[in-house]
Amino acid sequence: MCANDLRIVKTKQALHNALLTLLSEKPLENITIAEICRVAKVNRGTFYLHYEQKEGLFEEYFQEIMEDLYNSYEEPYRAVTTLDKNQLDPNTIRIFHHIERFKMFYRIVFSKNVPLTYYYMLFDGIHALMKRDLTTHYNMHDEISIEYYSAYQANAIIGLIIQWYRQDFEDSVSTLNKQLAAILRIGEK
Amino acid sequence: MCANDLRIVKTKQALHNALLTLLSEKPLENITIAEICRVAKVNRGTFYLHYEQKEGLFEEYFQEIMEDLYNSYEEPYRAVTTLDKNQLDPNTIRIFHHIERFKMFYRIVFSKNVPLTYYYMLFDGIHALMKRDLTTHYNMHDEISIEYYSAYQANAIIGLIIQWYRQDFEDSVSTLNKQLAAILRIGEK
DNA sequence: GATTTTAATGAACACATGTTCAATATCTTA
DNA sequence: TAAGATATTGAACATGTGTTCATTAAAATC
Structure with missing residues (x-):
């Protein structure tokens, strides 16, 4: 083989x-x-x-899309120049651009008869990036498990995406960015 | 019929x-x-x-379990007497008890070959409770959509549950409660 | 209890799934 | 380019899916 x-x-x-x-x-x-x-x-x-199922075939595609998610985190912050950089970590903000770009695929990923596998692929992707960010940029309180904290944060973002998906991605990327920025600001004051 | x-x-x-x-x-x-x-x-x-699929049959069971989730929110706060009530809204904390109680079912709900339907049933349940809480207890900034904010918070909780599930629910309920309390405390200072 | 209503059955259908196996076609490498 | 390795094929098989329809059985209603 x-x-x-x-x-x-x-x-x-x-x-x-x-x-x-x-x-x-x-x-x-x-x-x-x-x-x-x-x-x-x-x-x-x-x-x-x-392959074992047709899902495995689709998974290969999704793998490539996940590559895009990773890559978009590595390249310089070109995509966020219009945004007020003080509002939010630009890394976080890139996710919505990525989703928007591949929304044809994400409509499948989030449809209710599809297996959880794809959800986990997205979750694991964001989770890994989140963990990387949290370990380098912030110093953690030792009472909080980094695993739990990053899982919390990663899935919270996906919560926004689910809400977005359910309105068929009608809101703009910048709306999503602003919502996230505003939500994160609540905790800070 | x-x-x-x-x-x-x-x-x-x-x-x-x-x-x-x-x-x-x-x-x-x-x-x-x-x-x-x-x-x-x-x-x-x-x-x-x-039924259309075997999933529909399982869904009927899950419906009953969701009833338990709703009910546990209505009854007085018996289950949380051992917890320091100042730390966190006891409402939030009940979720982990519920999951623990039905972990046999949630092992199915979170397994990767199962359709997203069950995830959404859980999400919608927590989301509804979250929304109810947010609208009554807090006065919202009007820049934040209550829909997005509650979706964010609801799915964040599920993020913790996913992490918990992936260790086959080995951590105790009180560990989860403490983790959530600590995470929420980060935002407040 | 008899009558009406309707859910359940069994049989049949075309098609999909998942697997096996010998025969064949196509690629690798020496 | 020839020889060996192996991916692909086609056929077959048992089983599952989803649907239909006349028949039967068991409820509800009177």
Whole structure:
């Protein structure tokens, strides 16, 4: 099972394309493995050689999107020049840009019939960034577990995103930024 | 489709019992509708008369557990007498007791192959209680949307619960209470 | 208790799932 | 380029899904 065997690359590509095609027609829950294989012209047995469920295929896409989340944290703060930098840690603020950019995907991630896996992928991503920030920028009270605190903060952000998603991302990114900034300011005074 | 027709009551009861029996043997994801019906001695067609998926059946259970969450908020603060009441709003603190009490169920709710539905049921429950509290006890800054703020706070709590779940609920309820109290205290100074 | 209403059943259907296995096609590497 | 390695295929199989429909059984109502 060598990952860069041309046959494997070709097969996976075909399956990826097939999934994308089908996703433009109907939601993930209504897409069957058999259907993906028919479109991809790949034997159904071959699918099971690489994935267990159609969710695993979607997961590979989501992996790439998570890469974008990580990368957007590494690059300089280009995206936030319009924002008052004193209001909030610009790192935090980048999340909403990222969500907005891939909202087509996040509509799937947050739909209620989809497995929790994707939620956890997002949670783990934000959680890791949060933890990194908390350990370097702030000095912690030792009564608070860094794990619990960062889980709290990370999921709080996702709470905003859920609310945002439920209005089909109608509010602007800057509205979300302002809301978060205002919420964080409550604690400070 | 009269809900208190004895035949319907009997059928649903049989399906509920069958699901409980099977859940003690294996995870929800490995249980099939056909299996539930075999154990319940109910025709498979009858299942589809009442539910769409096995998840709908589980949802009925979870509904009852959500009732417990609501009820525990209405009754007087019996459960928190040992806690220093000055530290934190006792309302908030009840959540962890509730989770602990039904941790068998929450192990399912938070498992990664289960649909997001149950997560949202929990989220909506806490969110509603949070919103009620925020509107009555605090006077809000009008720059902050109460919807966003309560979604933020509600999901933050669930963040702690996720972290707790991932250690298989090894920490005690009082540890969780203390962590939350400490986190909330950060904002206040 | 007889009549009416309706839930439950069993059978059948097309299709999806998940797995196996020998045969084949395609890639790697020597 | 030939030889060996291995991914893919097609066929088959048992089982699950979701739906339909006439028949039967068990409730509700009178």
